[in-house]
Amino acid sequence: MIAIDTNILVRLLTGDDVDQANRVDDLLSSNTAWVSRTVCLELAWVLKSRYKLPQSEIAQAIQKLLQGENLQFEDETELEAAMELAMDGFDIADAIHLCCSPSHTLPFVSFDNDLIRKANLLGFHVESPNFN
16 A cells, blocks of 8 residues: 555646646556545635635545545545535645534534524534633
8 A cells, every 4th residue: 555645636627738647547557546535625625725626526526535445534434424525515735624623522512604594504613712
């Protein structure tokens, strides 16, 4: 097993550098690759900022990667849940933070009122900090 960086997944998804994309195909055809949730978070940022992909396409791309035979993800179940939230309009980063936190046992705290409202409607315990 190997662990991979974000740029490996970018090449896999975009194929924008043919030589590197071919090398990634070769690499993944003979190895199982471990992918951290931080790599997924960075991948979403790169696809949004550099490639200008809409959130729904990014979430679909990550969902496709989650189904990959030679890819093993940290917090795979939580990332799948996060991509479902992203498909329903959650910001991908917020969805990853929320789904990968122990939100079933600890409250999730944020100043993002939109996140708080959406998450609480779905049954998460998200609140604004109270410093009184």
